[in-house]
């Protein structure tokens with residue numbers, strides 16, 4: 436049996452289950468952020484209404500996973516570190532963000548190798564968002 440390949444073309448997006456599955460992942464991600472005690476701080480950095488945050492993270496991740504550039508189509512170009520420069524993000528905030536993502540991946544039933552791959556890869560942009 437061959438090993439799954441992620442990160443080539445749209446293989447990651449397909450492994451997650453396509454664009455609708457990314458939306459499901461992001462919904463679980465923000466639901467976790469509303470609920471997890473360690474995420475209280477990063478929840479407070481977001482607007483009260485998370486609709487736009489859900490939309491923006493979904494469209495961004497679709498492109499980041501090798502799919503169509505939905506974020507750019509709808510909102511224009513983005514650089515993740517610059518988009519977070521105004522936010523007070525340190526190691527705790529980075530780890531809380533990744534913990535929400537780990538919970539969301541668990542809840543959508545992502546396979547262990549996919550989960551490991553995504554959390555390792557997402558750690559890079561998360562680290563770049565840190566300003567302390």
Ligand code: HEM
Pocket residue numbers: 477480481482488491492495499510513515518519522524528529530532557560561562564565
């Ligand atoms: C390191 C921890 C992170 C924290 C605490 C965080 C927090 C936030 C907050 C509070 C916003 C809303 C900003 C506002 O409304 O002013 C935001 C926007 C956004 N975040 Fe993050 N974020 C983190 C990491 C990431 C990562 C790793 C990605 C992508 C892989 C990401 C993607 C986005 C996108 C696409 C937006 C929308 C930007 C826009 O259109 O203005 N974030 N984030």
